[in-house]
Each structure stands twice: as C-alpha cells, then as structure tokens.
C-alpha cells in the first residue's frame with residue numbers, strides 16, 4: 037500500500053490497514069537488530085530530531101537506536117536544554133527546529149494535543165512519542181506487534197488493561213489500537229481512575245480486576261504513580277497491590293497461555309509482583325525489543 | 341438637532357411592536373409615533389403630528405427592527421493593566437459594533453477594581469472615548485483574594501453598579517454571606533462566578549466523553565452547580581440580590597428555577613457560547629473553545645436553552661474575554677480561558693430565534709430590558725427617555741471574520757460561521773456610535 041500520512045499522531049487517525057502495514061514493516065526490519073553489524077544505510081543523510089519536553093529514558097533511547105540502525109542522524113533536545121525554560125513558545129521552538137530542515141520530529145510533551153499543534157503548523161513529519169494523557173501511538177504499535185508475534189493474530193483476543201486508565205496515554209492508545217484490530221478490550225482499576233465515557237472507545241469496564249483477568253489472553257498492567265495518592269485517587273500502595281495488582285494467585289484465572297505486558301517502568305510489588313514480572317508469561321522485555329523495530333518502521337515509512 | 345428613525349419595526353417587549361417612527365432631540369426620545377401594527381394595519385392621523393417637526397437627520401429603518409439599546413452585563417475590558425489584550429477604547433468600539441449601548445466592566449483588571457480610584461479611572465477613560473456607556477462592576481473582595489470586603493459604599497458613590505469577583509469564586513462562605521448582607525444595604529447586586537475550585541482544579545474542559553478521548557483533564561458540572569446551590573442558600577439567608585454569571589449546566593438551571601419558584605431575589609445570565617456550542621467544539625485542541633466554565637454536553641446546552649425559554653435565565657451576556665494570540669496559540673493545557681463575544685452576540689441570539697427556541701421579544705428582553713432592570717437602568721422606547729437604541733437588520737447575511745473585529749481579541753470559536761441578522765446601528769444618548777446600515 038501507499039502510505040500517504042505525513043504524521044503519526046494517535047491511533048484514532050490510523051486505519052487498520054495502515055496499522056498492519058506498519059507492523060509488517062516492523063517485522064521485516066526486526067532482523068536488522070539481530071545482525072552482528074546492526075546498521076543499514078537506508079536513511080543516510082536524514083535527520084531526526086528527538087524533542088522531549090518530559091523526561092524519558094526508554095522511549096527516547098529506543099528512537100535514538102532506531103535512527104542509528106537506519107543510519108539517520110538524530111539529535112536530542114530535552115526540556116532542560118530546550119528554550120522552553122527561557123519562555124519561548126512551543127510554536128516558536130518548533131518553527132526554529134524546522135528551519136534546520138529535519139526530516140522527522142519526534143515529540144513528547146506533557147500537554148495533550150501539543151504534537152497535533154506542531155504537526156498542523158510544520159511541513160516536517162511529526163511522530164507523537166506521548167502527549168499528556170492523550171496518546172502514545174508508538175507504544176500501542178509495539179504492543180500490537182508483540183502480541184501478534186507471540187499469538188500469531190490479534191482478532192478475538194481478550195485483552196485486559198488494568199490500572200490508572202484516567203491518566204494513561206498508553207491505555208487510551210491500546211484501547212483504540214486493539215479494538216481496531218478486532219480484539220476485545222476489558223478495563224479494570226480503582227473506580228477513581230476509570231474516566232467517564234471510556235466505553236465510547238468500544239471497550240468494556242470490569243467490576244474488579246479478577247473479572248478483568250478471567251480468561252484474559254493478554255494482561256497489560258499500567259504503572260501507578262505514587263503522587264496520585266495526594267489527589268485522593270487511591271489510599272495506599274498496600275491496598276492497591278492487594279486489590280488491583282497482578283500476582284501469581286490472581287493470574288491463575290487468566291487463560292493458560294496468557295501474556296503479561298507492561299509499558300514500564302514497573303513498580304515491583306505494587307501493580308505487579310516480581311514473580312509475575314519475571315515469570316514465564318511475561319513478555320515485558322520483548323516489548324522493549326519490538327519498540328526499536330516499530331520506531332525504525334515509522335522513521336522509514338515517513339522519511340524514506 | 342432632531343433625528344427621525346423612520347419606518348422601522350419598533351419592538352419594546354410588552355409595550356410596542358409595530359411600524360413606528362421615533363423622534364430624538366438632544367439625546368432624548370421626544371415622540372414615538374405608531375404607523376402600523378406588525379400585521380400591517382396602518383394607523384391614521386399620525387403623519388399629521390410628524391409635520392410639525394423638521395428632522396435634521398433621517399435614519400431609514402424600514403425592514404429593520406428598532407429595539408431598546410442592548411446591554412452586555414459581562415465584559416472584560418482589560419484596562420487598566422492588560423492593554424495588549426483590549427483597551428477601554430477598543431472594547432467600547434467592539435460593543436458599539438455589536439449593538440450594545442451599555443456594558444458592564446468586570447473588575448479583574450490590574451490593579452483590580454476594588455477601590456474608588458480604579459472605578460473613577462474606568463469611568464473617566466470611558467467618558468473620554470464616549471460612544472457607549474460603561475458601568476464598572478467592583479470587586480466583592482479586595483484584590484479578588486477572598487479575604488476582606490471592599491468599600492462598597494465608597495465604590496457605589498464612585499459609580500460602581502454591581503459587585504463581582506468574576507474570574508474567581510468567593511470560596512469562603514462566610515465572606516460571601518457578609519458580602520451579600522453588606523451589598524444589600526447599598527442595593528448593589530452581587531454577581532457570582534460559581535466554581536468550586538477543589539473540583540475544577542487541574543481541569544481544562546468539560547468532564548465527559550470528549551475529554552476522555554482527548555486525554556484532557558475534565559471539570560464536572562458540579563464544580564459549578566454546588567456553588568450555585570450555596571449562593572442560592574446564602575441569598576435566602578441574606579435576602580440580597582444574587583445574579584449568577586455564565587450558567588452552563590443543567591443542574592444550575594434547575595437550582596435557579598427552584599429558587600425563583602420560591603420567590604428568591606435571584607437572577608441569572610448565560611452566554612451565547614453556552615446555548616450554541618458543546619464540548620465537541622474543543623475537538624482538535626481548539627483553544628478558542630476553552631473558557632471557564634467550560635463548554636458542556638449537548639444535554640446541558642439544551643437545558644440552558646430551556647432555561648432561557650422558560651425565563652429561568654434572565655439575561656444573555658457575553659463574558660467577552662479578549663486575549664492576545666500568543667496566549668491562545670499554545671498548548672491547550674496552558675492556553676488562556678475565555679473568548680470574545682461582543683461582536684457576535686446579537687447574531688447568535690437571532691439564531692436562537694430562528695431555531696424557534698425563544699421569540700424575538702424574549703431575545704430583546706434578555707439583551708436589554710432584563711439587564712437594565714437588574715442594574716437599575718432604563719432602556720425603553722418611550723417619550724422622555726434617553727435615546728439608547730439598537731437597530732437590527734434581520735436579513736443581514738455575513739461571515740464572521742475575526743480579522744475585522746474592533747476588539748483587539750481575535751479569540752472566537754465562531755470564525756467562518758455564516759450568520760443571518762446583525763446589529764447595524766447603535767445609538768447612545770441620541771448619537772449614532774455605529775452605523776453599518778446598507779444604503780442603496
């Protein structure tokens with residue numbers, strides 16, 4: 037297929053056909069990362085700007101490695117070094133970056149819609165690496181890739197996503213991505229963390245985590261942020277891990293060949309027990325590996 | 341100087357509705373001469389009475405609607421302190437262009453209008469500019485801090501017409517109670533921006549499906565309606581005149597309806613955006629659809645319309661809140677709250693009439709008679725009254741284009757909307773301060 041899109045901003049705007057095309061490309065590129073010399077000249081002479089307004093180790097290094105494996109030049113700008121602190125607006129910063137003629141701008145920003153704003157303004161391709169609570173399309177794509185790789189298919193699978201749905205861009209993008217590919221998505225978490233009207237994404241909300249885990253083919257655990265206690269969203273880590281966390285006991289209710297995923301970084305002993313995170317069903321590190329392939333695929337599709 | 345407004349459909353709700361000539365001399369209406377009822381039945385003998393006058397100016401109002409001068413009782417003029425957003429002069433020009441003969445200036449300027457000096461400054465600047473009447477609203481609490489009462493007696497003497505901490509709620513219930521009691525003694529209405537800060541904190545749009553999908557933090561309806569309920573209770577306790585600003589939720593409409601049924605001295609306003617738009621307008625992270633309170637669901641918009649139709653909501657006021665482009669062309673989370681409204685209000689009100697939600701006389705009540713009554717002003721088409729008159733052309737078709745606004749603010753969610761009907765002439769004290777009548 038011909039991929040016409042300039043930007044990758046969220047899962048909502050991608051069609052199932054486009055998603056499959058991205059995943060197929062990522063599957064093909066994965067082989068490069070297994071070679072002794074992990075580099076191809078495909079994007080030689082292309083420039084990728086990694087523009088991170090929020091601290092991020094894994095997503096940024098994943099994009100950086102993806103660029104390097106395709107021989108693109110990547111430069112990183114983080115919030116501490118960016119001129120945002122000097123009072124420059126996002127639009128001005130983006131315009132300045134574009135004036136240096138990059139081929140792709142990868143942006144992570146704490147405000148929902150920030151990548152959309154600059155994508156509208158610039159001719160350069162923009163990849164959203166996470167915007168506020170809104171979207172994290174590259175995470176959803178790597179989750180889809182990993183599930184498809186392990187199961188061979190996505191359609192009809194029961195995917196449980198458990199945790200702080202309200203504040204999670206990963207949850208939103210996974211809900212849209214997995215339902216678009218024909219999976220059944222069920223959510224669970226503290227009632228304070230289930231946002232109003234989330235069912236409109238075509239997902240169901242379970243009464244509790246046991247119900248969500250029951251017969252699940254895939255369980256995606258979300259990271260709980262400790263500062264949420266201050267806004268009265270949950271009482272304590274102890275209660276959270278008992279009622280909503282994933283442990284070996286709760287896992288028994290899932291399907292026999294369940295896959296355990298987590299976007300990381302994990303809070304061991306809070307949302308997931310070490311036993312489960314390091315156990316035989318966990319594919320958390322495969323997600324990280326595939327993250328590089330998915331990002332290579334996007335850089336390739338948008339700039340080659 | 342004698343001006344004749346000729347051949348228009350004069351509409352003074354409950355009093356006049358028919359083809360009528362109006363004679364204005366030295367700023368005062370001196371004759372109101374009915375020519376025909378709206379049904380077209382002509383009345384005789386009136387041309388006789390006209391003959392004794394020779395008008396210096398004739399305004400041909402045929403095909404137009406001539407109404408008592410409109411009042412916008414909720415405007416942020418930004419001067420003093422934020423003249424890059426709007427000045428008293430540009431705000432007045434925008435008001436005149438929108439058909440308004442009077443506007444209330446909210447006190448959240450820099451410095452805050454919480455003392456005689458600022459009130460006098462606003463009145464003096466407004467007088468220098470002339471054209472439209474500016475009625476300063478003074479703060480409820482000094483510095484809008486919610487800690488102490490302003491000097492209402494002194495402020496009233498200086499020319500303040502009402503009290504409000506608009507932009508912020510008065511969170512302290514004891515302060516609000518005392519403010520209402522004390523204000524009652526001076527006959528000053530208390531205009532309440534109803535918001536429970538603990539519930540709205542962090543929110544940037546209406547809580548609901550749209551916010552959930554967009555990943556934006558929501559503000560529940562109850563952030564408004566709980567405070568409406570509190571203020572109604574304090575109104576019952578104190579007997580003071582409470583005016584609820586910018587009603588946006590169904591729960592608030594219900595609470596106000598109930599309070600009015602009890603006979604409490606409560607009045608309320610809503611803004612054109614609340615009866616026209618829903619939170620869907622935020623889609624695409626449109627910062628020109630960001631305001632406080634936020635645009636709500638279709639259910640709430642319909643409840644607001646119902647409140648307008650059944651008289652629960654007395655007033656249409658714009659909450660005109662101009663901002664500079666650099667405060668709006670930013671991430672949605674940090675974009676300034678508020679939109680401009682002066683130059684689009686009449687057209688949006690006429691759409692409500694077109695849609696059959698309210699009648700034209702009711703629209704005029706809500707944009708002229710009711711705000712006048714609440715503020716203790718007079719707006720009427722009758723002999724001996726100041727000639728504050730607005731002429732509306734119901735057939736005027738145009739496209740909203742913010743670049744042509746008189747306001748310095750371009751922040752409107754209605755950009756590009758095709759409108760039918762517009763204020764085409766504004767007369768204040770007998771002087772034409774805006775004239776856009778198409779003459780062939």
Ligand SMILES: [Zn+2]
Pocket residue numbers: 506507508533585586632633
């Ligand atoms: Zn307000």
Ligand SMILES: [Zn+2]
Pocket residue numbers: 414416446506507659661
């Ligand atoms: Zn206001």
